[in-house]
Amino acid sequence: MAKQLHSLLSSCLLLVTVSIVLVHIPTQVHSITLESDIEVLQALKQAIDPVSIVRYSYLHSWDFAFDPCEAAGVFQGILCTFPTDKSANRVMAIDLDPAGYDGFLTPSIGNLTELTSLSISKNNFRGPIPETIANLQRLTRLSLPQNLFSGRIPHGIINLKHLEILDLSQNHLSSRIPADITALRSLVQLSLSNNAFSGKIPDLSGLWQLNTLDLSSNNLDGIVPILPINLRKLSLSHNVLSGHISPVSVLQRLTELDLSDNRLSGLVRQEILTLPLVVRINISNNQFTEMEAIPYPREDLQLRVLDAHANRLRGRLPISLVNIANLSSIDLSHNQFSGRIPSEYGAKLGSSWKSLFLEDNFLIGNLPPQFVDGTVAVRANLAHNCLMCPSNIRRTQLLNRTINGGASEDAKSEKKRKKDKRKLEQKQVVENSNCTNRVAVEEDDLSKKKKQKKRKDQDGEDLHDVIDMKKKRKKSKGEE
C-alpha cells in the first residue's frame, strides 16, 4: 500500500515537473528575445543549403527550441543586447564561422535593426548583397569577404553612416564603386579587392579616417584620384590605372604601398620614395620611365623593400638608393637601365642589402668586387645583361640558375610584357640579346638556409615574397 502510494506520488511529481517545463519554454522564447529577430535568424538559416551546415558548425548549433540570446550552448556566432528595462533582447552581432555555408543572404536581414556587426567570411554565400542592408543603420562592420556574392554594391550602403569596416573582398561583385561612398566618414577600412569592379576610382578624399584602402585585382581604370590623407596601407595593384602617381606623395602616414601591375607611368618622385613611414613600396609591372634621385643620406626612413621590376626605367642605376639607410631588398630587374653597376652598390651588398635583382637590363662592365666575393650572403640575379663575366663565379650555380631562370623563360616573359610595348623597345631587346650573359650570385646552400631562418625572424616575409614571386611567374608561364 505504502509502496503504491509512493509510486503514485512520484509519478504525480514527474507530471508536474513536465508540465512546468512545457509551460515555461515557450514563454521564455516569447518574452526574452524579440520575436521578429528570431524569425530573421530562422530565415537566415533556411536560406542555406542544409547539406552545407555541417556538424559542429555555428549554424548547426542554431536550435530554435531555445532562446537565441539566453540559452547556453546554442546559437554560436550571435551576440545580443540585454536591455536593463523590460524590453526584449535584440541581436547585435552575427559572426559566422567559415564552415562552407552555401546559400543566400536573406533580405530579411534588414529587420535586425540593432545589428552593429555582420561578418560572414570564407563561405559560399551567393547572389546579391540584399538592398535591405541599408536598414541596418547601426552597422559598424560589414565584412563579407571570400564568398560568391555578385551584382553591385547596394546603393543604400551610403545610409550606413556608422560603418567603420567595409570588407567585400574576394567576391564576384561588379559595376562601379559608388561615388558617394566617400560620404561614409567613419570608414577606417575599405577592402573591395579581388572583384570585378570597373570604371574610375571615385574621389575618396572625404574618408579622412580611412587607414586601409585595398582596391587591388579589379578592372579599375583612369587615374589615381586624390586619396584619403591618413592612409597607412594602400593597394591598387592589378588594375588598369594609368597616369602619374603624385596623389600618393602626400600620404605622410603610409607604411605600405602597392601599385603593381597597372599602366602607371612617368616619374617616380623622391617624395614617394622618402615617405617617412613607408616600409614597402611595390611599383612593379608598370610603365614608369624614371626614378628621381634622393639627394642626401637618410637615416630617418623606414623603407626596406623596393620592388620596381618590369617597368621602363632607363638611364643609369639610381645610385642614390644607397642613401636610404634601411633598404635591404631591391628589385630593378626587367627594366632598361644601362651603364655600369655603381661601386656604391657593391659596398651595400656587403652590408645592408640582402637581395638585389638586376636581371634583364642593359648593364655593362665589370662587377663591383663584392658581387664576386663568395662570402657575401645575398640573393641576387644579374642574368640577361651585357656584363663582363668574371671567371671566379661558381659555375655550377650559374648553370643551374640559367636553366631555371634562363633563356626560354626570359623569352616568354618578354612576350608576356605589356602588349602595348613599343616596337622600338622590342628591337632593342633583340639586338642586345647578343651580349646577353648569365651571372648569378648566390650564397652556398648552408648559409642560405641559415639566413632564411634568420631573416624570417627579423625581416618578415621579404625573402619568401621574392621566391614566391618567382614561383608565381613560372606558374603563370606554365599555364600560358
Ligand SMILES: *[C@@H]1O[C@H](CO)[C@@H](O)[C@H](O)[C@H]1NC(C)=O
Ligand atoms: C521583415 O520586415 C518586413 C517588413 O516589416 C516583414 O514584411 C517581414 O515579414 C519581416 N521578415 C522577417 C523574417 O521577420
Ligand SMILES: *[C@@H]1O[C@H](CO)[C@@H](O)[C@H](O)[C@H]1NC(C)=O
Ligand atoms: C610586387 O607585386 C607583384 C605583383 O604585381 C608581386 O608579384 C611581387 O611579389 C611584389 N613584390 C614584393 C616585394 O612584394
Ligand SMILES: *[C@@H]1O[C@H](CO)[C@@H](O)[C@H](O)[C@H]1NC(C)=O
Ligand atoms: C632600421 O632598421 C633597424 C633594424 O631593423 C631598426 O632598429 C631601426 O629602427 C630602423 N631605422 C629606421 C629609421 O627605421
Ligand SMILES: *[C@@H]1O[C@H](CO)[C@@H](O)[C@H](O)[C@H]1NC(C)=O
Ligand atoms: C646544379 O646542377 C648540377 C648538374 O648540372 C647538379 O649536379 C647540382 O647538384 C645542381 N646544384 C644545385 C644547387 O641544384
Ligand SMILES: *[C@@H]1O[C@H](CO)[C@@H](O)[C@H](O)[C@H]1NC(C)=O
Ligand atoms: C648576333 O649574333 C649573330 C651570330 O652570333 C650575328 O649573326 C648577328 O649579326 C648578331 N646581331 C647583332 C645585332 O649584333
